[in-house]
Amino acid sequence: MKKILITGASRGIGKATAQKFLGEGWSVIGxxxxxxxxxxxxxxKIYALNLLDSRSIEKKVDSGYFWHRGRKRSW
Known part of the structure; x- marks a missing residue:
């Protein structure tokens, strides 16, 4: 299954984009x-992340949410 990371997935264009990819059989990380x-x-799956706050990004990456097969995942 293909995976995609979509920011702003709770509303507007991000939500519509997430729904479109889900409808096409993708796994969506929002x-x-x-x-x-x-x-x-x-x-x-949805995660809290404030892209305007660099500390929020660092904490999320360091917490392991974006780890894949034992290493940090670069999206």
Whole structure:
């Protein structure tokens, strides 16, 4: 299954984009400042991430959310 990371996935264009990819069979990793979204799909995961705050980004990466097969994942 193909995977995609979509920022701003809780509303607007980000939400519509996430729904489009889910409809096409993709696994979607979404981010939003709140970490919540009204999308309910088994292939969708949402994480809190504030892209305007570099510390928020560093903490999320260091916490292991974006690790894959034992190493940091670069999206």
């Amino acid at each position: 981010t939003s400042r709140s970490g919540t979204a009204s999308i309910h799909h088994p292939a969708f």
